[in-house]
Amino acid sequence: MAKPSNTIRDTKNLIQKAGESTWYVRLAVPADVQKVIGRKVFIKSLQTASLTEAQRRRGVYLTTWWAQIEAARKSRELPEGWQSNVVAAIETVSSMFQNQKRAIIGEAIPPLPPINPELEARLRGNPRLVEAFETHVKQRLGEGLSGKLQLQDELAEVHKQLAEKLVIRRHTVGLEQKAVLISLIADPASHRSKSPITKNRLKAYRAFRENRGGAPKHIDQQVGKMDRLSTFLKDEGLVLNFDTVDVWLNSLDRAPATLGQYLMAGTAFWKWAMKYDTAWREEYKDKVNPFVGHDLPQGGGSETAGQDREIYTLDDTIKLRQAALNGSNQSLADLIMLGWYTGARIEELCQLNKESVITVDGIRCFDFPRSKSKASKRVVPIHASLLTTVDRLLQDALDTYLIPTQSANRYGHRSHAISKAFGRLRTTAAFSKLHVFHSFRHTVVTQLIRADVPDALAKELVGHETGSVTHDVYSKGASTVQKLAAISKLPPLL
Template sequence: MTDFLVLKSGTYHVRLDVPEDAREAFSGRKVLTKSLKTGNRSDAHILKLRWLQQWKTEIEKARRGEIVNFRDDVLQIVEKHQRAINQDKIQGKPASNETKMGFEVIQYAHDKKLSIDFVNEAIDIAAGRSDYSPKTPFFKSRLDAFYSYELNQRKVDLNTVDRHIKRVKALDAFLKSENLLLDYEAVGSFLISKNLEAKTKKQYLFSFNAFYKFLIQKEPSFKERYPINPFKSHELSHVRRGTLKEDERRAFTADEMNTLHGKAIEMGNRRLADLIEIGAYTGARIEEICRLKISSVVKEDGIDCFHIKEGKTQASVRFVPIHPKLMKTVKRLISASDDGYLLKTSKGGKYGTKSKGLGNQFSIFKTGLGFDKKSVFHSVRKTVITTLERADVKNLVIISLVGHKADGLLRMTFDRYSEGPTPLSKLNAVKYLKYKFAS
């Protein structure tokens, strides 16, 4: 198609592809279309020029960040008033709510300083004369409102909120690419397309349900349009037992741990060596290690311990006994610290993660030694757990040491009523962790 015209059911439509870098201003639409309301090709060639010129101008403005996605905003105004307008019509009342909606649309256009063409289009959308129709309800303004609500009112941490938005946008992009409307079947198709573990799919549904719950509370019109939650009761397939997971992370062997630690020292990277050593003797997560302070080194029941005060879950808060072989390193780090932390790092990235820099260093370091993507710093944690399990250390001691949450039948007894294993019993457990680290 070189003349931008498409004939549908005897009527010509003008059609223009939207470049990828301008699609956000058009609700992610890849194509703009408009009925020219004529079956005469000569007339269509003339009528198309207005729309092509307008759209190309919009696209250029969108690329420069000068255009707001006003169409979805206008549709939200319409949805907000639609129920009251319908009630007026049924009851034969004056169209006061329709007038109210019209005034709000005009005020919006004025506030956004829309051009006269955009104002006219906004009025057409409000009056039902426009053929503009969003493929999904995931308007940018809704996502922005949801983002603000989760972050500022519900006090959800920034990382989680960003994950919510990223997952909703992924669903939005899928529905648009597949030309699907939001419903239960479409969500099911999206989950199948992701080819992810059931656990990860649950996280997607958790984000979708949070967004749905927010909207039905804030926008009654949304609940009318989607009275049945399309994100509920999805069956998630699990990997069959006995099926090899190709990307499963593996534990380092004791010899590999010795190699990692030794090579870090050989390269003069003592901080990386200290990170590896603390991880090897505690099984702590990398962020937990990087957040250890001088004040984190305490005595609990007479046992020298790391007091980990925050982490991934409530179970992360725990006392981890300091292995006798680790004490020399800990004392050295305490003596050398000038910022109160055992390992000197700086907060990195959007979320202020203290382990970001060291984590990147470890990734480059282990790859240089020939380790593949199955071997990551979290593999050190697997090494500790595997070693303790093979030494027949009690499950509850291992759970308590590494900061996991007791599950299944153990949850009631261990999580609710038990105060956990003693520091001495945990110290006796970590003594099974044996390496040949250079001092």
């Protein structure tokens, strides 16, 4: 009878040791992560002599080991912001040896920083290197002052070379990264401080907010504010702290309320990063939130901050509409008329389409859908002086909307472009920044009150809640006839 083979049988990560019937699962650890994992091979008894059963059981171990290898490889990747770390280390080395040169010529210098233990061990672990180093030092010291100064320059260069080797030893460094590493060591000044608010972090922050069901516009605004801060830090070569945030705020030239929104956006990002971003949490673990504690200007940053909006008089509106016509902007002139006769919000007017013009109790009306609140959904009779304009808009409408504008923005809003055009028209016509399109709402409410229209009815026409539970919850509101009588009290534009 043939003797049993002493060789190890192997099939797809499965082995049997010599003289054993039990199967083992085995996986060699790649050389690049052996030091991180602390072994050269994974091996585990599957406690079965059946090859079929061993093949079934091995999967869980292989999956776990492959995950460990992948995690070990990721741990060797250069961390985010590694360039700044390298520059800081090289600048420390350069400063240290520059101070040593100053000490040689008799100047007082600060205490030397502690020696990197790994660097010291690496130097002392090579006897031949130590011997050559000591011989060279003695030679330089024998050359007098010039030799001593030159020795410091040479030692600085040696430390720079060792720094490069340490980075490569600790991390997986690609060809492009190595080229950057060499460049930074040779010329640290070539690297400007990079913002910690990176594109990847902003992407992760956006995904987090979207997964929590945040409003797209609000998310865009907050991410956009942090992106602007990041650009500022990069352009100015600044780190993120309280002082740089203060400098950034001063550079914005915004109203205090707007600056407050920037700080709230910063705080929201900071809280997210400290909770969910491991690298950020480690880097800023001993830092306070740089977005809190700022004293914002009182009434500064905007000439209109804290001031009430002005209303448009009849003469103002006629002047404004004529300016639009003189500028060949019929759409803007029509929008001004709609604002004067309805007091509706600019976006509500831009959303009006052919189906929004309805007839109720024999009276033609605008059917405004819900926008900002429950009260914003309302039916408003069309003022007699506006009917001819509405008929023309219905006939000329190309895409069903009464007011033609550029395509809607990403949030479905149609008023953005024409609102900007209105702002330019207002400036050209010599109106102040306190005169905005929304001022027409104030104008209409003021006109209705002065015409003795009941407060609840005036609010119903412009889409404001009355504040009365009886009216807002239980009442069906005024009749169409009552609303027409009220809206008819608005003076016509002659």
